[in-house]
Amino acid sequence: MEAIGRRAVLTGMMKMFVQLVKYEGPHTLYSGLMPALVRSVIYGGLRLGLYEPCKYVSDSAFGYTNIMTKLASGAISGSFATALTNPVEILKVRLQMKNVSGSRGPVYEMCEIVAVEGVAGLWKGVGPAMARAAALTASQLATYDETKQVLRPE
Numbered sequence: 001m002e003a004i005g006r007r008a009v010l011t012g013m014m015k016m017f018v019q020l021v022k023y024e025g026p027h028t029l030y031s032g033l034m035p036a037l038v039r040s041v042i043y044g045g046l047r048l049g050l051y052e053p054c055k056y057v058s059d060s061a062f063g064y065t066n067i068m069t070k071l072a073s074g075a076i077s078g079s080f081a082t083a084l085t086n087p088v089e090i091l092k093v094r095l096q097m098k099n100v101s102g103s104r105g106p107v108y109e110m111c112e113i114v115a116v117e118g119v120a121g122l123w124k125g126v127g128p129a130m131a132r133a134a135a136l137t138a139s140q141l142a143t144y145d146e147t148k149q150v151l152r153p154e
Contacts, residue, residue, distance in 0.1 A: 035092035035106055039085050046081035047133070051141050070142035078137025079130040086129060087122035 020028055054073035059065045087110075094109055113121045 031098070032092040032096035035088050035095060039088040039092060042088070043081050043085045046084060047078050047137050048141075050077035050080060051137075055145075067142060067146060070145050071138045074138035074141040075134035077141070078133035078135075081137075082130045082133035083123075083126055086126045089129070090122055090124060 051073055054076050055065055055070060058069040058073060062069065090113065091106055091110055094113065095106060098109075110122075117124075
């Protein structure tokens with residue numbers, strides 16, 4: 001609260017970028033890159049790969065597929081993908097927050113998280129992340145699926 005009325009030290013993304021490179025080096029721009037790439041590949045694959053099987057189960061159970069079952073299938077696949085990849089997301093954020101020279105790497109950081117916070121520490125914030133992924137995936141995949149169906153009737 002003491003900063004109210006005072007000008008911030010860094011204002012804007014460009015000044016932050018320059019300060020980061022100046023004081024910590026250009027290599028800090030890539031801290032957390034490997035976990036981010038791993039998470040993206042796994043998350044994207046699960047999110048897209050689980051949509052059709054979820055839709056198939058719905059079709060088998062109810063005998064039809066409508067927009068609501070597509071939304072539900074998207075929500076389920078997005079939530080499941082997020083639940084599985086949350087530890088990698090936590091690792092990525094922790095690596096990005098640490099000074100690169102003080103970091104001993106992703107494996108050490110993962111072990112440190114488990115040692116200090118327990119295995120549950122790898123799933124911090126998974127609830128809101130799953131809710132976000134459910135809404136995002138449901139809207140994206142259901143919209144794509146419905147649009148594809150309208151533009152290319154079978």
